[in-house]
Amino acid sequence: xxxxxxxxxxxxxxxxxMPGSGFKVSARDCNxxxxxxxxxxxxxxxxxxxxxxxxIGPSGCGKSTFLRCINRMNDTIPICRVTGKxxxxxxxxxxxxxxxxxxxxxxxxxxxxxxxxxxxxYDNVAYGPRIHGFAQSRAELDQIVMTSLEKAGLLKxxxxxxxxxxxxxxxxxxxxxxxxxxxxxxxxxxxxxxxxSALDPIATARIEELIDELRSNYSIIIxxxxxxxxxxxxxxxxxxHLGTLVEEGETGHIFTNxxxxxxxDYITGxxx
Amino acid sequence: MNEHIVTxxxxxxxxxxxxxxxxxxxxxxxxxxAFDALERRDPRQAELVVKSDxxxxxxxxxxxxxxxxxxxxxxxxxxxxxxxxxxxxIAADLERIGDLAKNIAKRALAIAHESHPKPLMTGLxxxxxxxxxxxxxxxxxxxxxxxxxxxxxxRDDAQIDAMYNSLFRELLTYMMEDPRNIxxxxxxxxxxxxxxxVGDHTTNIAETVHYLVRGTNVADDRPKSDQTSTTxxxxx
Ligand SMILES: Nc1ncnc2c1ncn2[C@@H]1O[C@H](COP(=O)(O)OP(=O)(O)O)[C@@H](O)[C@H]1O
Ligand SMILES: [Mg+2]
Numbered sequence: 001x002x003x004x005x006x007x008x009x010x011x012x013x014x015x016x017x018m019p020g021s022g023f024k025v026s027a028r029d030c031n032x033x034x035x036x037x038x039x040x041x042x043x044x045x046x047x048x049x050x051x052x053x054x055x056i057g058p059s060g061c062g063k064s065t066f067l068r069c070i071n072r073m074n075d076t077i078p079i080c081r082v083t084g085k086x087x088x089x090x091x092x093x094x095x096x097x098x099x100x101x102x103x104x105x106x107x108x109x110x111x112x113x114x115x116x117x118x119x120x121x122y123d124n125v126a127y128g129p130r131i132h133g134f135a136q137s138r139a140e141l142d143q144i145v146m147t148s149l150e151k152a153g154l155l156k157x158x159x160x161x162x163x164x165x166x167x168x169x170x171x172x173x174x175x176x177x178x179x180x181x182x183x184x185x186x187x188x189x190x191x192x193x194x195x196x197s198a199l200d201p202i203a204t205a206r207i208e209e210l211i212d213e214l215r216s217n218y219s220i221i222i223x224x225x226x227x228x229x230x231x232x233x234x235x236x237x238x239x240x241h242l243g244t245l246v247e248e249g250e251t252g253h254i255f256t257n258x259x260x261x262x263x264x265d266y267i268t269g270x271x272x
Numbered sequence: 273m274n275e276h277i278v279t280x281x282x283x284x285x286x287x288x289x290x291x292x293x294x295x296x297x298x299x300x301x302x303x304x305x306a307f308d309a310l311e312r313r314d315p316r317q318a319e320l321v322v323k324s325d326x327x328x329x330x331x332x333x334x335x336x337x338x339x340x341x342x343x344x345x346x347x348x349x350x351x352x353x354x355x356x357x358x359x360x361x362i363a364a365d366l367e368r369i370g371d372l373a374k375n376i377a378k379r380a381l382a383i384a385h386e387s388h389p390k391p392l393m394t395g396l397x398x399x400x401x402x403x404x405x406x407x408x409x410x411x412x413x414x415x416x417x418x419x420x421x422x423x424x425x426x427r428d429d430a431q432i433d434a435m436y437n438s439l440f441r442e443l444l445t446y447m448m449e450d451p452r453n454i455x456x457x458x459x460x461x462x463x464x465x466x467x468x469x470v471g472d473h474t475t476n477i478a479e480t481v482h483y484l485v486r487g488t489n490v491a492d493d494r495p496k497s498d499q500t501s502t503t504x505x506x507x508x
Contacts, residue, residue: 228347255349257487267349269281270274 024049024189024219025070030084032065032074039065041243042084047236049188052211052220054230054251057240058266063223066240067191069093070221071107072100088189105132108182112194114174116166116181121158124166124177125149128185144184152180153210172203179210190214192222196229208233227267231255239263281346288338288359289415292366295331296411299369300404302328303470306376307400310463311393313384321377328370335363351487358484362414365473365480369407372466372473379459386456389446395439396460399467402432403474410477414484422481425474426490432471439464 025047032040040062047053055063065074072093074080086093093103105128116124125145128134135141145162149155154176158169166177175195182190192211196204211220211233224230230237231251238248239260247260258264276282302321309318339356342348348356406425413421443457443464479490 227349231349256353258350264350265274268352269277269349 022049023047024088025221026087026090027066027069028085030066030069030082030086032062032069032083033081034077035079039243040069043245045238045245045248047189047219047221049219050216051236052215052222052234054234054237055221055223055240056225056227056230056237056267057246059225061240062243063240064193067109067193067221067223070189070191071104071109073109075100101132105185106187107189107191108185108187110175110178110182110190110192110195112197114171114178114198116169116174116177118165118167120163121149121166121169121177122162125180125184128181132185134185148180148184151183151214152176153206153213154180170203172199172206175199175203175207176210179207179214183214187218189219189221192220194223194225197225204229227255239266241266278346284338284342284346285352285355288335288342288356291331291335291338292359292362293411293415295328295335295363295366296407296414298324298328298331299366299373300407300411302370302373303376303400303407303467304404306373306380307397309377310380310383311388311397313380313388315381315384318377318380318384322374325370325374328367332363332367335359351484354484354487358480361480362477365476369470369473372470375466376463379463383456383459386459389453389456389460392439392442392446392457392460395435395442396464396467399432399435399439399464402428402435403467403470406432406471406474410474410481413478413481417481417485419482419485422478422485423490426478426482429471429475429478432468436464436468436471 023046026045028044030040030043031038043062043066055066057063068074069082069086070088070093074082082094088103088106092098117127119127122145125148126141129141129144135144146155146159149158154173157173158164158177166174169177175198179190179195196207199207208229211222214220215235222230222233234251236249237251237254239246239254239258239262241262247254247258247263249259254263255267258267264270276285302324305317306321308314309321339360342356346352406428409421410425412418413425440461443461447454447457482488482490
């Protein structure tokens, strides 16, 4: 649980963070191997609290792999080996004594394809709080479910049909339900892996609006293949290429004047 | 720079540069022709300049339409984004340069029947020559993406300003020598001011090119050297 000592490259990152808001997640020299394959190569990055960071890069460059390191989802892949250090609020995520279930409550995840449980809308959201024993009474659970649906911008649309199946909702609503489900356990970090890639433009705009609202309370990391989406929703952007983090910086800067030629070629749609 | 994966995008960016080059060439041509009309007191040539300014205006509208359409359809990023924004700004400066050339041509019409003070006309001619050289250099800097060349243009604008300041003094002296010179001198003074403004727009373009290539603004401030607003004449 050593405090992370900022390296010179993160000193520039620090300059963009509001005083006192600090970094939520820090990775140092993070490597991931799938058997022989070296999928993630020495990634170091600081992710601020109460802000959105976008991960961009060509398919297979390791974005999802890195995302899964943060909530230790890679642990579930037998051939996967992770080295280096990842901390949340300075606490080592890979500490032996850390409770992984607890960690996954602190770090929520939203996937590419909306994946509501085949249960009622209410039960989808109540699921997490129930297993973690967050509510002492039915009234308290109701409260958590309502607040989470409200924060996910879904309450208005579903308040009269809470007992309907989650799978009866539209794709965009299902994704917001998944976000409500993630929020219900009061996470600190929310990981989103291409959350809009299965949605139409209107549903996408709703999710983007929601991400913008959520950022005042959470540290959000979003993987996206849409450069425009990254530019719209994030404050900082990281570009991955062939398993390395090529460049990370303020989103406005990355999309107008990136430092690295590989970043420039990728975001302008040139042959790399 | 690698090529775009989408060929038609690459072609549109190239078309944008072609239009800028064409428009710049026309602005250059009109400025030269306008002074020529003034010097030779040729109303017909002056008329031609005034007419062909419409083509320059049309270029600006074409470039604007192309840029807006590219932003809407292609969402340019990074250097491509700078490229289209910069094209828009350069087109606006070139349009102004075209207007200034037109103003000079109109003056040629106004003074067609007055006699010309030869040395003063020569002074204005030198200014025009330098302004044309600068304009050509900055258009080359744009097409070659040469930030150093753009910076040289940016620095050399001080020379145009210096020439304008000295011509201004000469014209004042000439007017004081004989009130009958006031009419023609005033026209030449405005003409000189037009050329000085051409220099300023050329300087804008130089800054724009620098931004396009380097992604940063020109850091140090160029000394401001049009001092005519504070020039006093001693009556003794
Ligand atoms: N479970 C896995 N087993 C083996 N290889 C994997 C696994 N998951 C990802 N990889 C490999 O790791 C690399 C990075 O993949 P991933 O993190 O999914 O990339 P991205 O999310 O950027 O598209 C790819 O080469 C991919 O084939
Ligand atoms: Mg992925």
